[in-house]
Amino acid sequence: MKHRRHRSRAAGSFLISLSLAFTAVSCSLTGQIPGSSEVESESDKLAKTLLSSADFVTNPASISSKSLSAFFLVKSTARGSVLNVSPSSPSTQAFDLSLDSSSVSASYLTSASDFSESSTALPSTSWIVVGVSFSEDPASMDLTVNGTLAAAPTQSGAPTSPLSMARYPVVTAAALKDVLFFTRALSRDEQSAMLLYLAKKNSLAITLDPALKIPVNNSSDPNFAPAQNVIQAKCHSCHSAWSGVSANYYFSSGLAVKGQAENSALYYRLTGSTGSSGPKTMPTSGSISASEADLIKTWINNAP
Ligand code: HEC
Numbered sequence: 001m002k003h004r005r006h007r008s009r010a011a012g013s014f015l016i017s018l019s020l021a022f023t024a025v026s027c028s029l030t031g032q033i034p035g036s037s038e039v040e041s042e043s044d045k046l047a048k049t050l051l052s053s054a055d056f057v058t059n060p061a062s063i064s065s066k067s068l069s070a071f072f073l074v075k076s077t078a079r080g081s082v083l084n085v086s087p088s089s090p091s092t093q094a095f096d097l098s099l100d101s102s103s104v105s106a107s108y109l110t111s112a113s114d115f116s117e118s119s120t121a122l123p124s125t126s127w128i129v130v131g132v133s134f135s136e137d138p139a140s141m142d143l144t145v146n147g148t149l150a151a152a153p154t155q156s157g158a159p160t161s162p163l164s165m166a167r168y169p170v171v172t173a174a175a176l177k178d179v180l181f182f183t184r185a186l187s188r189d190e191q192s193a194m195l196l197y198l199a200k201k202n203s204l205a206i207t208l209d210p211a212l213k214i215p216v217n218n219s220s221d222p223n224f225a226p227a228q229n230v231i232q233a234k235c236h237s238c239h240s241a242w243s244g245v246s247a248n249y250y251f252s253s254g255l256a257v258k259g260q261a262e263n264s265a266l267y268y269r270l271t272g273s274t275g276s277s278g279p280k281t282m283p284t285s286g287s288i289s290a291s292e293a294d295l296i297k298t299w300i301n302n303a304p
Helices: 004-010 037-051 188-201 224-234 247-252 290-302
Strands: 015-019 068-075 080-089 094-099 103-111 114-121 127-134 142-145 176-182
Touching: 037 188, 037 247, 068 080, 068 094, 068 188, 094 127, 103 127, 103 142, 114 142, 127 188, 142 188, 176 188, 188 247, 224 290
Parallel strands: none
Antiparallel strands: 015 080, 068 127, 068 176, 080 094, 094 103, 103 114, 127 142
8 A cells, every 4th residue: 555645745736615514402311332341542643633623623614635535423404515626626526425315426527538436325424424535546436325335436438517615605614513624535444533532422323334443452452561661752842743642553554554564654764674665864964873773663563
């Protein structure tokens, strides 16, 4: 898997103007979140990490990103575009999420000739927990409705409506709740964590699709602690976002790829690393020895 954040950075500036209305309204459904308390706490931790990361934006008025994830509650009686993001330039790129009388659909227009759409049946619950992750690769777009993943996106070639994906009016503010935005596509366990977080916060019952990975506790991995010590000593001074995160964080964020240290930015960027990929400039000040770098390599290559 490629490290997406490098790709989005390389993609250059991309201004998106967003039309979105949301507000807090009360909601009275109740339910239980499935899973053991350990799973829940790993998931809660990941949700907390995500919500305090730089990728989380509270004011989505101006987003500069080709990837985007959004999580929210919407009333099933709402009709129209929940989320409609159209960039000012290039004018052929847009994200859309809409409800009609029978389905919830997400669309991503990446160019005048590349359009993908995922759609799933409108559930009967009065509030719906929706998650959508638009990646730069439209084929890996994920739409989740009450924890169930929609079918893989269909690629329809050139879109029928040329520039704007806004096929419907934007739904009313009262029909939306808890809109959370991330300026990148989230991995499936990150999506799971956010969906469980939203469901729990609003006392809604959702059942996670087996294809969505529930974050697991990695404390059983004996190689993580030594690697974590190196990261803490040599990296936290600049990468403060990594402080206190689980092993899973590095894998789900794409910084590390299980079993592939040579393809993991967390390892190949190190001055003490072996192998050929990427610039070896980390840490930019201070130093790391080859044996310290090896501890990170050993953990990544043997991670369960
Ligand atoms: C003195 C500050 C500093 C230290 C210490 C430091 N980094 Fe960085 N790191 C940066 C800066 C600045 C960037 C962004 C520029 C770049 O990608 O080169 C960065 C970027 C990165 C990236 C790319 C991240 C991304 O999201 O694209 C990785 C991976 C990374 N560092 C790993 C490490 C590791 C592992 C350590 C510890 C061994 C470390 N860094 C220590 C300053 C630092």
